[in-house]
């Protein structure tokens with residue numbers, strides 16, 4: 001069986017990544033979502049093992065030393081990291097694994113797994129981003145300001161991604177992302193067995209023509 005595709009979804013805080021990912025998982029059955037580990041405190045309604053594995057700095061550092069994380073990064077004063085085991089198992093089982101992570105982590109993943117798909121999700125404008133962050137109502141003004149400043153920094157890295165996806169209408173955005181994943185399945189790096197087969201067959205035909 002062909003291994004699954006590792007899909008990294010990044011984007012400004014407030015771009016709607018969480019909603020997009022939920023919808024992708026609900027609409028299509030080929031996706032699996034990696035749950036990250038973080039030292040950030042849970043927001044209201046967040047559950048252990050669903051949104052994140054919540055932990056403290058000491059345990060997080062132990063996980064780093066043990067090689068249990070594929071990547072990790074510091075974001076607004078907290079550690080976030082991707083547990084290795086789940087991702088590798090799911091890819092091996094042919095499922096397309098989604099990592100919803102920020103840019104430093106995305107770049108580390110690309111270094112290790114060059115055939116991964118890096119998607120950057122953004123609202124149509126900066127003004128819209130500010131509106132979405134404010135409307136969410138889960139963060140203080142100070143945190144919103146920090147997240148907007150971080151978004152400005154992150155916008156410098158947008159060129160590193162394979163595709164920029166504008167999240168204006170949710171359904172369209174989800175369809176678009178699924179289309180990009182489908183297209184990635186056709187990349188030569190994922191069609192190695194097919195390429196070999198047709199090449200070998202053609203060689204046989206070519207022999208006959210000699």
Ligand code: 5GP
Nearest residue numbers: 036037072073075080081082100101102105
């Ligand atoms: P939040 O605190 O809003 O849940 O997440 C803050 C940022 O951390 C988001 O950009 C999110 O995508 C990113 N993030 C979540 N999990 C991980 C992870 O495992 N690794 C990295 N590098 N970033 C993560």
